[in-house]
Amino acid sequence: MSKTTMTRRGVLKTGAVAGAGVALPTIFTASSAAAYTNEPTGSTVKFGFNVPQTGPYADEGMDELRAQELAIEHINGMGDGGALNTFSSKALGGDGVLGKKVEFVTGDTQTKSDAARASAKSMIEKDGVVMINGGSSSGVAVAVQGLCQEAGIIFMAGLTHSNDTTGKDRKANGFRHFFNAYMSAAALAPVLAKEYGTDRRAYHLTADYTWGWTQQESIAAATEAMGWETVNNVLTPLSATDFSSYIAPVLNSGADVLVLNHYGGNMVNSLTNAIQFGLRDKMVNGKQFEIVVPLYSELMAAGAGENIKGVYGSMNWNWQLQDEGTKAFVQSFGKKYGRPPSNSAQTCYAQTLLYADAVARAGSFNPCAVAEALEGFEFDGLGNGPTLYRADDHQCFKDVLVMKGRDNPTTEYDTLEVVEKTPVAQVTYAPDHAMFGGAEASLGTCNPGA
Amino acid sequence: MLGMNKKDTALMIVVAILALGAPILLNPFPTESAMAQFNAGYPDLMQRFAIFGIFAIGFNILFGLTGYLSFGHAAFLGVGSYSVVWMYKLLDYNVIWGLPLAVVTAGAFALLIGYVSLRRSGIYFSILTLAFAQMSFNLAYSVLTPITNGETGLQVYTKDPQVLLGANEANSPHFFGLVMNSSSKIAMGGWEFTFNNGYYFCAVILMVMFYLAIRIFRSPFGMMLRAIKSNNTRMTYTGLNPRPYALAAFVISGMYAGLAGGLMAAMDPLAGAERMQWTASGEVVLMTILGGTGTLIGPVLGAGFIKYFENIFSKINDNILHGWFSFLPDGLEDFVVFIIHPFIGKGWHLTLGILFMLVVIFLPGGLVEGGQRLKKLVTSKKDDSNNTAKTEPAE
Numbered sequence: 001m002s003k004t005t006m007t008r009r010g011v012l013k014t015g016a017v018a019g020a021g022v023a024l025p026t027i028f029t030a031s032s033a034a035a036y037t038n039e040p041t042g043s044t045v046k047f048g049f050n051v052p053q054t055g056p057y058a059d060e061g062m063d064e065l066r067a068q069e070l071a072i073e074h075i076n077g078m079g080d081g082g083a084l085n086t087f088s089s090k091a092l093g094g095d096g097v098l099g100k101k102v103e104f105v106t107g108d109t110q111t112k113s114d115a116a117r118a119s120a121k122s123m124i125e126k127d128g129v130v131m132i133n134g135g136s137s138s139g140v141a142v143a144v145q146g147l148c149q150e151a152g153i154i155f156m157a158g159l160t161h162s163n164d165t166t167g168k169d170r171k172a173n174g175f176r177h178f179f180n181a182y183m184s185a186a187a188l189a190p191v192l193a194k195e196y197g198t199d200r201r202a203y204h205l206t207a208d209y210t211w212g213w214t215q216q217e218s219i220a221a222a223t224e225a226m227g228w229e230t231v232n233n234v235l236t237p238l239s240a241t242d243f244s245s246y247i248a249p250v251l252n253s254g255a256d257v258l259v260l261n262h263y264g265g266n267m268v269n270s271l272t273n274a275i276q277f278g279l280r281d282k283m284v285n286g287k288q289f290e291i292v293v294p295l296y297s298e299l300m301a302a303g304a305g306e307n308i309k310g311v312y313g314s315m316n317w318n319w320q321l322q323d324e325g326t327k328a329f330v331q332s333f334g335k336k337y338g339r340p341p342s343n344s345a346q347t348c349y350a351q352t353l354l355y356a357d358a359v360a361r362a363g364s365f366n367p368c369a370v371a372e373a374l375e376g377f378e379f380d381g382l383g384n385g386p387t388l389y390r391a392d393d394h395q396c397f398k399d400v401l402v403m404k405g406r407d408n409p410t411t412e413y414d415t416l417e418v419v420e421k422t423p424v425a426q427v428t429y430a431p432d433h434a435m436f437g438g439a440e441a442s443l444g445t446c447n448p449g450a
Numbered sequence: 451m452l453g454m455n456k457k458d459t460a461l462m463i464v465v466a467i468l469a470l471g472a473p474i475l476l477n478p479f480p481t482e483s484a485m486a487q488f489n490a491g492y493p494d495l496m497q498r499f500a501i502f503g504i505f506a507i508g509f510n511i512l513f514g515l516t517g518y519l520s521f522g523h524a525a526f527l528g529v530g531s532y533s534v535v536w537m538y539k540l541l542d543y544n545v546i547w548g549l550p551l552a553v554v555t556a557g558a559f560a561l562l563i564g565y566v567s568l569r570r571s572g573i574y575f576s577i578l579t580l581a582f583a584q585m586s587f588n589l590a591y592s593v594l595t596p597i598t599n600g601e602t603g604l605q606v607y608t609k610d611p612q613v614l615l616g617a618n619e620a621n622s623p624h625f626f627g628l629v630m631n632s633s634s635k636i637a638m639g640g641w642e643f644t645f646n647n648g649y650y651f652c653a654v655i656l657m658v659m660f661y662l663a664i665r666i667f668r669s670p671f672g673m674m675l676r677a678i679k680s681n682n683t684r685m686t687y688t689g690l691n692p693r694p695y696a697l698a699a700f701v702i703s704g705m706y707a708g709l710a711g712g713l714m715a716a717m718d719p720l721a722g723a724e725r726m727q728w729t730a731s732g733e734v735v736l737m738t739i740l741g742g743t744g745t746l747i748g749p750v751l752g753a754g755f756i757k758y759f760e761n762i763f764s765k766i767n768d769n770i771l772h773g774w775f776s777f778l779p780d781g782l783e784d785f786v787v788f789i790i791h792p793f794i795g796k797g798w799h800l801t802l803g804i805l806f807m808l809v810v811i812f813l814p815g816g817l818v819e820g821g822q823r824l825k826k827l828v829t830s831k832k833d834d835s836n837n838t839a840k841t842e843p844a845e
Contacts, residue, residue, distance in 0.1 A: 053764075053796035106767045108796055113603045113722035121494035121718070122761055125644070139601040143720060146605055150622060150631070150719075164602065208592040209601035237592070238601075440609055 036366045037152035037449030038128040045100040045365065047072070047352065048129035050120050050144060051158065053108040056264050057136035059299050060344045064134050064158055065106060066337050067345035071352035074332070075102050082332035086325040086381035087353065091360035098360060109135055113143035120144050124151050130365050131156060133351050136344060138162030138211040145174035152449020154367045156351035159344035161263075161295055163214040166395040168437030172446040173367055175374055175394045177354065177387075178347045179427070181215035182435055184294045184314040185222035187400035187422035192312065196257065196290055198227035203255035205246055205270060207262050208235040215261045217435060219294050231255040236266070243270040247277050256284040258291045267293055268303040275307045296403050298342040301415040308405030308415065315401045317343045317383055318418055326383040340413050350382045354389075368446040386424075392431035394443065400427050458664050461746060465660050469653040472496050473643050480640030487770065490758055493633055493646035497717045498757045500652035501710050506737045506749030507663045508706020512699050513735070514744035515672060517679035521576045521731050522563065522583030526556040526704040528590060528726030530711025532597070535604045535721045542614040543606075543623050545630070545716040549709065556708020557701050559586075564700035568693060571682070583731050590723040603722035623716050625651060630717055648717045655713065656750075659706065664746060666702070675699050707734075740809055742816030751817045756802065763798040 040046070049068045051061035073079045077094035084092060096102050105127045107119030116135065123129045124147075132148055133156040135141050141160035148155035149171040157165060157176040161184070166176050192200075202223055206216040212235070220230045231253050236246055247270070250258055258279060262270050274280075274291055282289040293300075296313035319330045319340040329349060333341040341349070358373040359365055375391035387398040402420040409415050432439045451459045468475065477491030490496070509523055533555045534548030541547050567578040590598040598604055606612075623630045630648035666672050674695045677685045685692050715721050724730070733756065741752025771787045771794070778786060793801045813819045 054799070058796070105765065106795070108764050112724040113601075113720065114724045117718060117720065117722075118494065118498070118761065119764070122492065122765065125494050126489070126492040139603065139722075142602050143605075143722065146720060147718070168607075169602070211601075235592070237588070442608065444608060 035448070035450065036368075038124065038130050039450075040100055040128075040130060040365055043100060044103050045097060046127055046129045047102060047104045047355075048107065048120065048123035048127065048132040049104055049134045049348075050107045050109050050116060050123065050132050051134040051348075052111045052136050052140075053106075055111040057111050060136040060159060060264075060297065060342065061109070061134070063299070063342045063345040064136070064348040067333065067341055067349035068104065068133065068352055070333060070336060071349045071356075072102050072104055075353070075356045079336070080332050081328075083325050083329040083349070083382050084353065086328045087357070088380040089357050089361065091357050092353070097356045098363070098365070102356070105129060109137075109140050109144075111137050111140060113139050116140040116144050117147050120147050121151075124148075124153060129153065130367075131355050133355070134158040134348055135160060138165055139209065141165050141176075142169045142210075145169065145171050149173045149444070149447055152367060152447045154355060154370055156355050158348050158351070159297075161215065162211040163218065163435050164210055164437075166393045167214075167433075167435065168441045170393050170437070170441055170443050172371060172394075172443040175351070175354075175371075175389065177351050177396045179314075179316045179398070179400055180395070181211070181218040181294070182429055182433070183400050183427040184215065185218035186427040186429075187402050187420075188219070188292070188294060188312065188314050189222035189226055190422075190426075191402045191420055192223065192228075192257075192292065193226045195312070197287070200228045200257045200287070200290075201231045201255045201285065202228050202257045202259050202292075203231050203250050203253055204233040204259045204261060205243065205250075206233055206235050207266055208237055211263070212261045214435065215294055216259075219259055219261070219292075221435075228257075236262070236270070238266065240266065241269050243273040244277070246270070247273050247279070250274075250279065251277070251282070251284075254284070256287050256289055258289070260291065260293050262293070263295055263297075264300060265303070267300050271304050271307050271311070280310075296416060297344065298340075298413065298416070301405065302412065304405075309407050311405045312419070313403050313416075315343050315403050315416070317346045318401055318403065318416065319346075319413075320418060321383060321401075323383065323385060325381040329383055346383055350384070353382065354379070366448055368448050371446050385421075388424075390431070392443075393436065393441075397424050397428055399424050452661070454661075454664060454668070458668070458746075462657075462661060462664065465747065465750070466657055469500065469657055470650075472499070472653065473645050473649070477641060477643055481642050482640060484774065487766065488762060490762060491644065493631075493644055493649050494717075495757065495761050496646070496649045497652050497713075498761070499754045500649065500656045501713045501717070502734075502737065502753035502757055503656050503750040504652075504659050504713070505707055505710035505734055506741065506753040507659055507746075508703040508710070509734045510703075510738050510743065510745075510749040511663060511666060511675075511706065512703035513738055514749075515667070515675035515679060516696050516699050518568070518571065518696060518700070519576045519735065520567075520579040520700070520703075521728065521735065522567075522579030522581075522586075523703070523707045523734055524726050524728070524730035525563070525583040525586040526560055526707035527711035527714070527730065528586065528721065528723065529556045529559050530708035530713075531715040531721035531725060532590070532604055533708070534712045534715035535606065535719060538606045538612070538623070538715075538719055539604075539610040540613065542612050542616070543620060543719070544614070545623050545625050545712075549712045549716065552708045552712030552715075553705045554708075556711065557705040559708075560701045560704025561697070564697050564704070568696050568700060580728060580731070583726065584728055587723060587726040587728070590726055598721070598723060601723065603720045605720045623648075623719055652713055652717070655709070659709070660746070660750070667746060671695070671698070736806060740806060740816055742818030745816070745818045748816050748818040755817065759798055759802045759805075763794055763801055764796070766794040768795075 051064045053061050074082045074084050109116035131154045135158040138160040141157045145155045155174040163180050206212040260270050279289050293313040296315050358370045362369040362373040374389050377389045380386045384398040400422045403416045404419045406417045473491050477489045479485035530552035533552040537548035563582045620629045633644050633646035636643050678692045737752035738749045742748025775783045775786050
């Protein structure tokens with residue numbers, strides 16, 4: 001026999017438990033349907049900065065991170081406002097974006113597509129970022145851009161110079177402020193013709209991956225158009241550190257210009273080897289032997305030291321420019337970190353501001369609205385002069401700098417000098433250019449996710 | 451049950467509970483709390499736990515049973531990924547075409563590499579496999595670019611044929627309409643749990659593969675493999691030829707790796723050459739040793755351990771540290787952050803390296819041995835309390 005004792009307290013307890021049990025399923029329905037991926041609902045919004053913190057481009061990555069942190073400060077109204085004061089669009093009021101304070105998370109791309117995608121995915125899925133910015137390699141940029149397209153968030157590319165990023169691999173959710181190999185070639189070729197003449201024979205050493213190939217293709221086409229002859233193109237493995245065996249045959253090839261389609265540590269090593277072989281002291285075909293490095297960076301210049309004196313190359317931006325935007329940014333960056341920013345830092349800074357500004361103008365974080373605000377956007381005051389974000393391929397069009405290794409550097413940052421500012425008209429190309437995927441390349445449609 | 455003894459059934463049930471409950475078990479901290487940084491219950495990381503678990507289980511069949519240390523298993527991982535992405539490009543996004551192909555091609559590669567490499571043993575075998583893997587990596591990275599799309603990684607373009615693609619078919623990997631990257635989020639109090647299709651797909655395959663590994667471990671074939679490890683010469687003297695057994699183990703573990711690689715591409719439709727690099731091969735060795743070589747559950751634990759560090763510790767930056775220690779006075783806060791700084795963010799390798807050293811020195815049997823010691827500690831205490839009255843003989 002069981003004995004039942006019913007007390008007031010017991011009934012209340014049972015009732016409360018039963019009530020909670022009945023109410024339980026309703027909390028499962030509490031998750032609201034978002035209009036797009038990672039719609040920010042609180043008082044803050046998160047940006048994701050995915051930069052190489054380890055591996056060959058770690059230095060560039062750390063400099064990008066500095067600039068991104070500075071951009072967040074300026075957007076949130078801290079510090080001196082930097083280039084926001086000179087930016088032509090005034091949609092940002094220094095109180096965050098659309099009244100939300102901006103926060104950020106960081107990830108390490110390791111300069112590997114796989115690792116970069118893993119860290120980007122964790123930022124999207126775990127931290128709920130609305131935008132990813134940064135990176136220092138075209139392979140990584142293309143991979144992360146594809147991921148952002150699938151996930152439905154905006155990708156603001158960092159340093160990526162391959163034609164493919166906004167060429168055959170262009171995506172509706174991806175945007176590039178940095179210039180590309182075609183632009184480098186278009187800007188460099190006339191300067192090279194003026195300095196070295198139009199009857200030169202060029203020998204290319206090219207890093208054996210997509211960026212190297214597109215740059216070699218671009219430079220060869222542009223120099224051949226003005227009368228140069230391409231003697232040979234030798235592909236070198238990305239992991240190579242000693243280029244002596246590649247330099248030796250150059251002397252016997254009858255070439256009188258060596259083009260190094262290398263970046264980062266590759267370029268530092270190959271240029272050093274070339275100088276050690278005394279290439280620049282040689283006379284070939286009755287002309288002085290010359291070396292060209294189409295894509296320069298401050299960090300590479302610092303690594304190559306003495307060897308870059310008088311060597312021509314191109315850059316997206318340099319801290320020595322004298323326009324208002326550059327001055328404001330360099331001053332703000334210098335005050336915080338005690339050094340001038342690199343050109344990869346500047347592109348990330350500009351991209352972060354451009355994204356925030358586009359959100360403010362669109363009035364929404366919806367990636368499709370933001371993309372629409374960025375497409376065909378014309379702006380000035382971020383350091384590159386008047387710039388257009390072309391709607392057809394999401395590539396920025398602006399002046400390109402032709403640089404030369406300075407003969408008498410005064411400080412450790414003063415290693416390069418600006419030779420010429422190539423006007424934007426000279427580096428513009430059609431969106432369906434053959435080097436950019438031709439007529440087949442398309443952005444696809446914008447994906448808001450969710 | 452299912453041809454397993456009681457102990458293995460219990461282990462299988464534990465693995466099933468862990469695998470199916472991961473989205474809840476790995477999210478112990480409320481979303482808004484400061485500790486949410488350490489939550490691992492988001493789809494991408496859980497998928498990685500399952501995929502690298504499969505990879506490590508397969509590697510353990512070779513290394514744990516036969517003792518042949520392969521440094522080239524990442525090659526099979528890459529081959530699996532490329533197979534699956536090619537099936538996306540040619541047929542459609544259904545993973546049913548790619549995954550079996552990934553297993554078959556990886557098996558074929560393993561047969562080829564294994565046939566050559568297994569002519570030697572010990573360090574020479576390791577070097578041979580390493581050489582083959584580096585060859586595969588270099589081929590994928592530059593030489594075979596038309597097939598692998600080189601450094602950029604193989605991906606699907608709109609202009610690809612995709613002959614089986616239906617009008618209403620999902621535009622991302624799916625299994626007969628079950629879209630891998632879609633998930634349902636359930637908010638419960640301060641917690642939010644994400645139940646992802648792709649993860650559960652991987653988890654089910656992980657359980658099947660784990661079951662298969664148990665059966666291999668307990669089979670006469672598994673006994674032969676152990677014989678190779680314990681005394682290869684004696685095995686030859688008894689009239690058995692060890693090489694076919696070793697080759698079979700090599701191919702099986704290659705197929706596991708191919709499946710894992712295929713699943714990576716099934717979760718994320720891109721195949722990069724980096725996943726074939728020697729560092730990736732080394733990683734699976736670390737996973738197996740860290741977890742416990744030759745044990746069933748060890749490699750899965752090791753895989754989870756390493757992936758957790760890679761994805762969680764690498765994302766802690768100085769700002770977060772300052773947030774944690776903001777209660778300290780300014781000078782002290784900066785000092786504490788300065789001390790911890792080298793071990794987080796880009797320094798996660800350092801933290802992992804120290805932990806790996808500690809495990810290898812103090813727990814040579816890996817995490818599994820750690821668990822066993824803990825268990826012994828608990829049970830021996832119980833014994834003590836029972837045996838207090840018993841008199842011990844003097845020495």
